[in-house]
Amino acid sequence: MPLPDPIVDAFRQQADACRDLGSPFNAMVCDLLSDRLEPGSAFGQRIANWPGQPVADALALRACGSLHGLIRSGRCPALMAAYPPTPGTPDAVWTAIRTAIAEQDGFLTRYLDSPPQTNEVARSSMILGGxxxxxxxxxxxxxxxxxxSSAGLNLxxxxYHYDLGGRSWGSPTSKVRIVTKWEGPVPLDVPLTVVRREGCDRNPLDPGSSADRDRLLSYIWPDQSNRLARIDAALQVAASANQNVDRADAADWVEQRLARPCTPGRARVLMHTIVWQYLPADTQRRIEAAVYQAGEVASGDAPLAWLRVEPDGVPGSAGIRLSLWPSGKSLLLGRADYHGRWSRWNAMAQQSETSAQTR
Structure with missing residues (x-):
């Protein structure tokens, strides 16, 4: 019995996205699961009877992450042999997946419980620009x-060291090196000092924990060795930095943080990258209300900024948006690839400005 049409469509949609983002192997895995997986195992039944929205819940990425996580655990040599760096043919990969399901059905099924946490470090180039x-x-x-924040890597x-279209920023000795095809201006010579950094996540990962590190790396597509190496290096940096990521609901956390008294002489920045779409509508509403309320009391000596890199309906890229208080201006800074491979930045003078209070 094949999978239900909405599930098949979700996997095929993710396969197309993987191809567009440079992962033909993960695209193949999505295609194989959509075409050949049957609800004869606990893993297959859980996917076939998924209770939520398969696209919004990133079901295909959960499934791919479960297989990659099994490889990283070392529990299924047959699957390891069919995956990169020496991937097999589609038939060989499917045979290995069937073996993995037969041998580790419980492991794979439990892995579906958690949403993917990619924490793509190359998105830090967009955060840097903002x-x-x-x-x-x-x-x-x-x-x-x-x-x-997941493991806090983008905090x-x-x-990190950046190569932004041939222009450099950051320490040349950093273990994390991010190369982005950058078009447009960015004020690289402006002094930048971060005096406080905090994050939250419903399921934060500890970069110092080997289990959490493997969990995070399992969601990186297995044929993208550069991404795997970059995030592994960022995990080492984050573990030594001892950055604070709270286990919390996003709306509760934002309300609490922005209700704190402002510190004169500091600018507060709320930021997020490829997160908004996964938040419930009520959570989004509460965060917006908390930001606008904090914006009302912002001042020139204690300003507020809201930086977000999120899908906005334009295919193939995310919008980089910045709202500023006390001015209330909202700017479209540019657009970027979801994995930070490229970024097209606009000059501030070219921005169309709107009141942030009306957005």
Whole structure:
């Protein structure tokens, strides 16, 4: 019995996205699962009878992550032999997947419980551009607050080295090196100081825990060795930095953080990357209300910025948006690839400005 049509469509949609983002192997796995998986195992039944929305819940990525997680656990040599760096043919990969399901059905099924946490470090290039713009605007040190932080890798964005279209920023000795095809201006010479950094996640991962490290790396597509190496290096940096990521609901956390008294001489920055779509509508509403309320009491000596990199209906890229208070201006800074491979930045003078209070 084949999978239900909505499930098949979700896997095929994810396969197309994987191909577009440079992972033909993960695309093949999605296609194989959509075409050949049957509800004869606990793993197959859980996918076939998924209670939520398969696209919104990233069901295909959960399934792919479960297989990659099994490989990283070392529990299924047959699956390991069919995966990168020496991937097999589609038939060989499917045979290995069937073996994995037969031998480790419980492991794979339990893995579906948690949503993917990619924590793509190359998105830090977008955060860097936004924070440099904020620093240029306010000329103040920054307090950074991030929702959907996972292991906190992007909280340490200023600890990495960047090649932005041939222009460099950051320490040349950093273990984490991010190369982004960058088009457009960015104020790389502006002094940038981060005096506080905090994050939250419903299921934060500890970069110092080997189990959590493997969990995070399992959601990186197995044929993208550069991404795997970059995130592994960022995990090492985050483990030594001892950054704070709270286990919390995003709305509760934002309300609490923004209700704190402002510290004069600092700019507060709320930021998130590819998180908004996974939040319930009520959570989104509460966060927006908390931000606008904090914006009403922001001042030139204690300003507020809301930086977000999120899908906005334009195929193949995310919008980079920045709202500023006390001015209430909202700017479209540019667009970027979901995995940070490229970014097209606009000059501040070219931005169309709207009141953030009306958005």
């Amino acid at each position: 924070c440099l713009t904020i620093a240029e605007t306010f000329r103040l040190p920054l307090e950074i607050y991030e929702i959907g 340490g964005f200023d600890h």
